[in-house]
Amino acid sequence: MRVIGIIAEFNPFHNGHSELIKKAREAVGDPRAVTMSVMSGPFVQRGLPSILPKELRAASALKCGIDVVLEIPFTFACAPSERFARGGIELLYRTGVVTDIAFGVDCKDPKILPELADVSPDDNVLKECLSSGMSFPAARSNAVISALGDISDEKRELVKDALRRPNSILALDYIREIRAMKAGFKIHMIKREGGSSATAIRSDIYGMGSPLSAAALADKLTGSIPDRALAEYLSGIGKDFHMADLDRYARDIISETYRDTDLSGSAYMSDGLDGHIRNTLKAVKATDFASVSAALNTKHFTMPRIYRGITSALLGQRATYVEEEKHVQYIRVLGFTREGRYCLKIMGKCARLPVIHNCSDALELFSSSDRLKKQFELDIAANDLQADYLGTERGLQWKIPPVMVTK
CATH class of the missing domain: 3.40.50.620 (HUPs)
Incomplete structure (x- = not known):
């Protein structure tokens, strides 16, 4: 079968x-x-x-x-x-x-994916790109291209194409x-x-x-x-039935920022994300999902990373648990x-x-x-x-x- x-x-x-x-x-x-x-x-x-x-x-x-x-x-x-x-x-x-x-x-050329799966990004290039303010997806792309060494311009473009497409990254x-x-x-x-x-x-x-x-x-x-x-x-x-109410989700986000809880220990809240969320939502008037998302949007963190951190905080999922549970x-x-x-x-x-x-x-x-x-x-x-x-x-x-x- x-x-x-x-x-x-x-x-x-x-x-x-x-x-x-x-x-x-x-x-x-x-x-x-x-x-x-x-x-x-x-x-x-x-x-x-x-x-x-x-x-x-x-x-x-x-x-x-x-x-x-x-x-x-x-x-x-x-x-x-x-x-x-x-x-x-x-x-x-x-x-x-x-x-x-x-x-x-x-991506344009799926046959390139099995080869890329064997490549580890160049850590030094990744850190340099991130410290210069580059977004994580762009920094990762540069780090992978660096690890590949001397490649043609055509292949470089195919790699860039693959690494900017969510389904190909998955x-x-x-x-x-x-x-x-x-x-x-x-x-x-x-x-x-x-x-x-x-x-x-x-x-x-x-x-x-x-x-x-x-x-x-x-x-x-x-x-x-x-x-x-x-x-x-x-x-x-x-x-x-109703569809999921994202405005209510946004209100939960706002409430969480005013609670006396340690967001930094929640999963995916490292690298200062907890401070970004608290400081941003206390400084701006955001009341619904669209305005909360617009306020939190930054080149330093992808929106999925922000949402995963918030959802983990709402559910009490700690970073230590994610590290330990493989x-x-x-x-x-x-x-x-x-x-x-x-x-x-x-x-x-x-x-x-x-x-x-x-x-x-x-x-x-x-x-x-x-x-x-x-x-x-x-x-x-x-x-x-x-x-x-x-x-x-x-x-x-x-x-x-x-x-x-x-x-």
Whole structure:
């Protein structure tokens, strides 16, 4: 059985995801290959709450070609590229069933990525560039080019192109982690084509206000999102769900800056980020997400780094915990199809981590592993915090079983 691993966020699911799934099956030469996605949960890699509940995102993926959806634990999902990749790749590897991995790349020449994955940036050049005021992405690009030595102008431009594209940077980290773990996956790099990005779609959705109108959503998103995914979202609107309220998230940020807490010990708050956040928000009048983000924007820190630091502070995730916790502790099942159920049965015999279908399953594991307990409790806290932004009840994780979709 061929099982294709896909790391994604489906925030939300769109036509580009459908194309990736289709081309991944074509690449392995098996139209019936099982697709297993590992997905961020309540907070995404950029540090923000996901726009829609993870159950709805998982259901839309299952309706549109994915067979199994697993959740990346919060501490790896809401993290820099390297840690996000480590969590996603390890999760796929520890299932014991994944044979292939497919991911989208958006650079001009994808063939350059396996070579770049072996290159360590020149630390001296990196430090010099950062100290001169250069942004981290630009400094990293210069440091990698320096480490490559004498290369042609054409190759230099290809390297620069790859290192300024988020999906290609993630692809580099996927390749590095696959090699480091000796996972043995067959790698399929799928060239991304045009079409609406998740960022553009989220912008369209937020532009409609909340609560969402089913008619307005259908009109705005038809053509950008597969019909079955759109139907799932429209069904969700019928159940009176709201999209994540980023203005409320911004108010939490402002409140946190006035609390007598040590932000500097929170994950990703090093290098003076805590002072930048406190000083900036106390000096300017910012009341909503747009104004808070505009105030905090600086060349010294990327916005995802700022959001990840803030979210970590809100959840009490300390820098020491992130340093110490290098591994995923469990496999959390979010949903599956009929074909996926068979794959899960095999995974139950092959997995090298405990498999959690319902939250109550985790309780039985707490006594045997403090690390699992802490990682899972952080997940629950993240889900409860996102519930505040979605306007839903806290604690729903204990009541919601995995989504099952019959195609």
